[in-house]
Amino acid sequence: MIDRTIAISNVYIMLAYAFRAIRSRGKDRIEAQRFDHLHDLLAEILVRGVGAQVKRGLHRDYLNRRDELATVRGRINITRTIATRSMTRGRMVCEFDEYEADTPHNRALKSVIVLLIRSGDVDASRKAALRRLLPYLDAVTLIAPTSIRWDALTFHRANATYRLLLGVCELVVRGLLPTEGPGAMRLTSWVSDEQMNRLYERFVREYFVLHHPELSPGAPSVAWDFDDTNAHGVEQLPAMRTDVTLRSGQRTLIVDAKYYGQSMQVGMWGKPTVHSANLYQMLAYAKNADVHRDGSVSGLLLYARTHAPEQPDLDVVIQGNRIGARTLDLGQPWEIIRAQLEDIPTWLEDKQTALTQ
Template identity: 65%
Template structure:
């Protein structure tokens, strides 16, 4: 059966959405202060890039005061005096000794690190191509001189997997998360070779942020529930099993446990939360239901109904939203929505309600 999906209306009140994006980022990148309260609640942001710019302005400003991240980099130069280790092979090949010089290899403690290259890259992007107010553009320009010794890199050359954090760079987590969201918003325009920053972040980037936010929320506020992105093992009857290594791995977005009960939460961030058949019938996305059911049934190794599953969609403006609560072969399965347009205290109440599934 062929499916089409419901169209999504544009969000009318973006101010609450944008402030909640900040709160989500604060949780996702472990930068919570004042018990998770939105420190930017009194600010007005016309665009998501205004929010990102403000995070960078405040974050980099604070980082400049405490000292920008530095790291040792290996250099090799021809010098008049010895520094570090002499590279005899290169000194001889370059006839440096004839000129009274030697080629030396040494480590230099400098600002030109990957973290700072990314910050410089994104500040320039927001100034040149982002939907950022003139006041915030000027604030970003005032920060750029601190990065004069930092190499400028192209956004496409950044490898996010290479980022690592030590004690000295831990405060960069949210700054790097902000930069990643900005750069993931870069998409080609219809003009060959041109690029533009989207006025909103891609669904892919928001989906990743949404998942991380939910997990970190429960880790911070409910450590007693052992929140984790846990692996679910296939409940295999081993008597006639073969080729089990060909089964795909199953990893949950969030698994919560209390006593003998478990709830598996699968986060879904889609522009369109429901599928609609060619005959006009709306339903939960088939693949989503099959996925949460597979997780739940295989995790319930005792087969006593102690494991439940929740599909938690980010709410859209569509008329019909996921609202499912059923028991399938002894296991409770639900589809719910989380309204990211609500004020934070109401949004948090929706999250807290999910913990009652373990009562």
């Protein structure tokens, strides 16, 4: 289940940042509404987004088709023509390109719209609005949601407006996956931790990409700083992939976004501590990235805040590198969340300088 400390309206903001649609028209109208269920929010995004897309024109592409025709069109497939004995009927098997809307992008949209209508916990008025979109997708093939190849969907200037819509569709299919029960299929009520963690990571990274390009935000991998002379089996070292890396001058901050149901672990004696695996991971990142051994690399674990009374609040210097853990309260109004995000770049300052401010 999604942690109820996350305001549903903030899920939309996270989606908008994650899929680079923060400047989309209608954003303010969606934010101003109240949604009791996450399905309602996702349905509303599709209602508005697909409706606007219909007005400007659905995405179309040249798709390869094969058909038995009486006149030549495109290229004649000699092998198929002979195999099907089309010539005896005065016809030929031709292969040609057709410019149409039955693209993988529109198939994904139609599939998820139908899924929400049939199985989603969506308000009746929004289900009706979704149904009104279907006639515009009549020429689009209805496919099984689980057959969609999300990694094969590419975006460019002509279909950039699909980025948020298909991001929502992917969240529905992967996070709100249909579950088959005796005689019925239904959607789970909330997004899984795994899917929310992916969305949370992407949201944090894209926030800094949009608002702080001067910090060169990215998600590079950290190379292991090992001794080449006696190295053996280095290909077995696991990859160290960062969620967000910010740079200012000679200083670097590695941010690891964590979305857990429990943001702290509890030891044998009931003492809450930062997750040890997360802390070891961040220390490894910082020490290996700090190739000059000058303490210029810091590491910050950024947890989504939970209901627990004890929350991560760590700020220490370990072997010369500043390591910390704090939370981002996604249940607060956006202005407060943004202020918390804007405080993160201060970690690029020297620790002593930051502490005196």
